[in-house]
Amino acid sequence: MASLRIIRNRIRSVRNTQKITKAMKMLAAAKLRRAQDAVIRARPYAQLIEEMLASLAEARARDELPPHPLMAVRPPHRVEVVMLTSDRGLAGGFNSNIIRRGQRFMTEESGRLERIQFSTVGRRGRDFAKKRGFGLRKDYLGFFGRLSYAQAREVANDLIEAYQKDELDAVYLLYNYFRSTIAQEIMLVRLLPLEPKPRKQEEQATKGGLIMPEHIFEPSRPAVLQSLLPRFLAMQIWRALLESEASEHAARMTAMDSATKNAAEMIGRLTLQYNRARQAAITKELMEIVSGAEALK
């Protein structure tokens, strides 16, 4: 039987762990709220950029616009996956789900493709790619906790550069989409080549686009598109970064919540064990005294 002292020490250590997980949970909850706010604040810009591109895409279908290098479709031989992970661990399945999806992409596609390489945001993804010896073009660290649009722009510009230099044929973005506090969804979307989607036919018919035929363009329609496409790309990366950050905190909050619950359960079990052991010790002592007294008679 475990001695009383050992059990008492275990209870104390579990209780300390519980304090830590509880604090981490509260911290994650506060950060999650802020991250969710940021996601919502990014919406108006994203919507307007998307609407603008959609209206221009409708025009493009009517051959009014010249093709753009970022929309150039090449047979995909060299593909890059931009993987968003976190810098820190202890976030449940947040990183491992992303990494597993990345690995699956690798095994599924490597037969068909000439080369698959990765870019990573976050330390976890970088460490994974390095350990596995996967081609790593670029790794970005220290984004999360102080996200700014400039970071999304940096990632986008690096991709644009590689794509225009014909080093890559397609780029995918792999990240955690924040569905709710308890559910994050792995998303794998194609970033490049860009493929602006015109709105649905009925929508086009009923609602005028953001850009109407009577709009004048300064300096010109192609110039607007030229300027819009890189911003559209950066905006997509920006939103994914925000989603990923919210997901990270949500995943950590959930993980720390269940850790706190597990600790409470364990403390309960240990306390029961402790009380039983104490009771047994008392009973044993009593029996010894009684039998000692009996012997003296």
Added chain:
Amino acid sequence: MPLALEIVTPEERVVTVTCDEVRLTSVEGQFGIRPGHTPLVAVLAAGELVYIAGGTTHRYAAGEGFAEVSNDRVRVLVEEANRAEELDPHRAAQELQDRQKALASLKPGDPAYEQERANVERAAARLLVARRGR
């Protein structure tokens, strides 16, 4: 006041206001918008953004982006928009200097050159507005 102005950046909606006049910096130079303007889509360069509401002039340092005008509604989508009052001329000057130094270390053919040039332009816009705003 008949012009509805909306300024949005990737990080937030900066301003939603009705005003009398908006002045923007496009890639081809500065221009103004008053009620009754023809529908327009303009590519904006980093520079000053001004709107006048009730006789008061409000200044912003804006990044690159777009302006869309139709039906007396002006929508400005820019990468950043900082109020003149919130900019510090000394810090802005220092930033511009740092950026220029970074740019000078690159050759025009360098792939990072365009990125850095954009950084210089944004910093220059901030300094310009910071000085005028005082």
